[in-house]
Amino acid sequence: AQSVTQLGSHVSVSEGALVLLRCNYSSSVPPYLFWYVQYPNQGLQLLLKYTSAATLVKGINGFEAEFKKSETSFHLTKPSAHMSDAAEYFCAVRRGGGADGLTFGKGTHLIIQP
Amino acid sequence: KAGVTQTPRYLIKTRGQQVTLSCSPISGHRSVSWYQQTPGQGLQFLFEYFSETQRNKGNFPGRFSGRQFSNSRSEMNVSTLELGDSALYLCASSPWTGSSYGYTFGSGTRLTVV
Numbered sequence: 001a002q003s004v005t006q007l008g009s010h011v012s013v014s015e016g017a018l019v020l021l022r023c024n025y026s027s028s029v030p031p032y033l034f035w036y037v038q039y040p041n042q043g044l045q046l047l048l049k050y051t052s053a054a055t056l057v058k059g060i061n062g063f064e065a066e067f068k069k070s071e072t073s074f075h076l077t078k079p080s081a082h083m084s085d086a087a088e089y090f091c092a093v094r095r096g097g098g099a100d101g102l103t104f105g106k107g108t109h110l111i112i113q114p
Numbered sequence: 115k116a117g118v119t120q121t122p123r124y125l126i127k128t129r130g131q132q133v134t135l136s137c138s139p140i141s142g143h144r145s146v147s148w149y150q151q152t153p154g155q156g157l158q159f160l161f162e163y164f165s166e167t168q169r170n171k172g173n174f175p176g177r178f179s180g181r182q183f184s185n186s187r188s189e190m191n192v193s194t195l196e197l198g199d200s201a202l203y204l205c206a207s208s209p210w211t212g213s214s215y216g217y218t219f220g221s222g223t224r225l226t227v228v
Contacts, residue, residue: 032214043118043204043219051214090157101147101159101170102217 002027002093006105014113019078021108023065023091026072033074034092034102035065044090050074061085086112116141118220120205126226132193135223139186139207145169146188147217148180151202160203163188164211192225200227 007022025031032051036044048059055067065076074091088109092102119138127133139146148160159172163182180190186207192199202224206217 034216036219041221043120043221044206044217046216046218049214049216092157101162101172102149102157103159104157106156 002031002095002100002103004091004093004103004105006089006091006108008108009106010109010111012111012113013081015083016080019063019076019081019085019110021076021089021091021110023074023076023105024072025074025091025093027093027095029095031093031095033065033067034094035059035063035074035076036090036092036104038088038090038107040087047076047089081110081112083112083114086110118205118207118218120203120220120223122223123221124224124226126228127195129195129197129227131195132191133195133225134189134191135203135205135225137188137190137205137207137220139188139205140218143207143209143218144186145208145211145215146182146186147206147208148188148190149204149206150174151204151222152200157204160190162211169211195227197227199225201225 003026005024034049035047048057050067058064063078090107091105121136145164147162151157162170166182177193182188202222204222206219208215
């Protein structure tokens with residue numbers, strides 16, 4: 001079975017500062033990894049995904065993530081935070097073969113300080 | 115291109131009743147998945163349908179069921195509702211079934227059981 005751990009249920013950064021949201025996974029087989037964002041009263045929006053091609057993945061809204069197999073990590077970063085980035089962020093894993101659907105982390109609430 | 119449409123957006127039911135939620139995927143998408151989101155358990159996979167067949171199922175009791183129609187629209191049903199079934203139910207679609215596809219989520223149906 002696979003699992004996802006997101007370090008920090010809340011992360012606060014100043015506007016213009018670096019955003020770093022941490023995600024570690026466990027999977028018995030090479031995984032597919034995803035980051036989603038959820039704004040209040042809305043569904044999930046796909047930011048980016050890793051599917052065993054390039055280890056550095058660029059997504060929408062200036063976000064990117066790097067797959068590090070040795071560290072079993074897939075941290076999400078953005079060089080400069082914007083007020084509109086305030087939301088809940090979820091890391092998810094799905095193992096190759098896709099038998100179990102997406103397994104999500106508990107989420108990280110990103111707060112942007114003006 | 116229309117997104118994933120879920121109806122209704124909000125629903126209030128009484129314990130012991132049953133409920134049916136509807137999901138219309140993005141045109142051309144053939145895979146539909148359902149997820150339950152609660153504050154305590156987070157996002158949990160319910161099931162996935164592809165070509166009218168249930169492909170995968172999460173760890174939920176038999177009271178939770180679903181189906182998919184020939185036009186890829188999907189419904190999920192919860193019988194004998196319990197207070198703990200109160201949640202945001204999210205539907206997600208993808209072009210095909212398989213690990214590497216990123217899902218497009220709908221805005222969800224907020225179910226409250228009283």
